[in-house]
Amino acid sequence: MKEKYTPPPTHDVALxxxxxxxxxxDRCHQEVRSKLLDLGMRGHDxxxxxxxxxxxxxxxxxxxxxxxxxxxFRIKRWGRIKIRLELKKRNISAYCIKKGxxxxxxxxxxxxxxxxxxxxxxxxxxxxxxxxxxxLAQHAMRRGFESALVWEVVNAVIE
Numbered sequence: 001m002k003e004k005y006t007p008p009p010t011h012d013v014a015l016x017x018x019x020x021x022x023x024x025x026d027r028c029h030q031e032v033r034s035k036l037l038d039l040g041m042r043g044h045d046x047x048x049x050x051x052x053x054x055x056x057x058x059x060x061x062x063x064x065x066x067x068x069x070x071x072x073f074r075i076k077r078w079g080r081i082k083i084r085l086e087l088k089k090r091n092i093s094a095y096c097i098k099k100g101x102x103x104x105x106x107x108x109x110x111x112x113x114x115x116x117x118x119x120x121x122x123x124x125x126x127x128x129x130x131x132x133x134x135x136l137a138q139h140a141m142r143r144g145f146e147s148a149l150v151w152e153v154v155n156a157v158i159e
Contacts, residue, residue: 008040015049022058026067028090032059065092065100073104077116080104082144113145113153121157133158 009017014036021027021035032053036046053059065087072078072086080101087097120139124132133154140150 006040008042008045011045011049014039014041014045015052018049018053019056019058022053026064027059028064028068028092029059029061030090061092062096062099065096066103069100069103073109073112077112077143079113079140079144079146080109081146085144110149110153113140113149114157116140116143116145117150117153117157129158 008014017039018032018035022032029050032050033046036049041049050059068087069083072083078086084097084101087100092100117136117140120136121132124135127135136158137147137150137154140154141147
């Protein structure tokens with residue numbers, strides 16, 4: 001059975017939908033562009049709507065980077081490496097990534113890494129210190145924490 005063709009929405013309808021989409025939570029340019037393509041907007045119309053969203057401050061890459069970093073660090077407990085990679089995947093500029101990363105306080109970062117390691121340690125079965133250290137370090141590095149800092153905290157936790 002063929003799908004019925006639906007024409008793309010008018011400029012005003014698409015703009016209203018995207019304003020609501022961006023007002024709900026901060027979005028990156030890539031997400032908004034993808035949403036416009038899904039709605040059937042193409043070419044000049046798409047670019048005009050993108051420009052209007054930026055002009056009206058519904059779309060702000062730096063604000064997105066800052067809120068993304070705060071959320072992934074505080075809620076998901078990701079490290080700087082993983083956060084930076086995810087922002088790069090979303091085509092966020094180096095400048096905005098740098099600004100976003102300022103949202104992470106060094107003391108909070110260290111405390112969070114320590115908490116991640118201690119939480120994981122409770123779930124591990126009794127093993128040699130060597131094996132336990134390796135598993136804890138792997139877990140923290142998979143979450144995006146820097147290896148030098150991970151080993152420093154792992155060695156402090158397991159003596």
